[in-house]
Amino acid sequence: MKLAGAALRLTVFVGDTDTWHHKPLYHEIVHRAHAAGLAGASVFRGVEGYGASNHIHTTRILSLSEDLPVAIVIVDAAERIRAFLPQLDELISEGLVILDEVEVIRYVGRTGSGSTRDAER
Template identity: 65%
Template sequence: MTSETEPTGAAERGLRLTILVGESDVWHHRPVYAEIVHRAHRAGLAGASAFRGIEGFGASSRIHTQRLLSLSEELPVAVVIVDTEDRIRAFLPLIDELTGDGVVVLDACEVVRRGDREEGR
C-alpha cells in the first residue's frame, strides 16, 4: 500500500523549459506568457504554467516589485513547461519570436507521473 506522498510510477527523464518574461510583454495585443502557454497547448506538450513573480530584475537592472509602496506592472513571469527532451527541443523554434529579451533556461529533470494519466504520456 502506498501513501499519498509516495510516487505511483517510476521516474522518467525529461526536460524543463523555463521562459522568463516581463508581465507587460505583449505579442499581437496578447501577453507573451499567455501566447507561450497557448502555443505549448497547441503543440501537444504535457503541460505549461505561468507564475507571476513578486520581485525581480532583468537586463535593465531595475528592480520590479509588488510591494504596496512601489507597485509595478512589469513584474517577472516564469513560464514552466516539462516534457520529453525531444518534444521540448522541437517546441523551441515555435517560441523564438516571443522570447526576444527574455531568458530561456533548459534543465534536465526527472518526471514522476501521479494519478490517472493516459498511458504513453
C-alpha cells in the same frame, strides 16, 4: 500522454507586460505549447525580481511595478521541448530561457485525498 522518468524542463522568464499581438506573451506561449501537444505548462508570477535592465520590479505598495517577472514552465520529453524552441525564437525579443534535465514522477488516479479534482475524474 504519460510522462514519467527523464524529461526536459523549459523555463521562460519574461515580464508580465510583454505582449504578442496585443495579448500577454505568457498566454501565447502556453497556447502554443498546448497546440504543440506538450505534456504541461504553468505560469508563475513573481512578486519581485530584476533582469537585464537591472531595475528591481516589486509588488510592494510603495514601489508598485507594472512589469513583474513571469515564469512559464513547460515539461515534456527532451526532443519535444527542443522541437518547440523555434517558436520561442519568433515570440521572445527580451527574456531568458532555461533548459533543465529533470526526472518526472507523475501521480494520477489517486483516491481518498478529498480533492475536488479526484471527484471529477
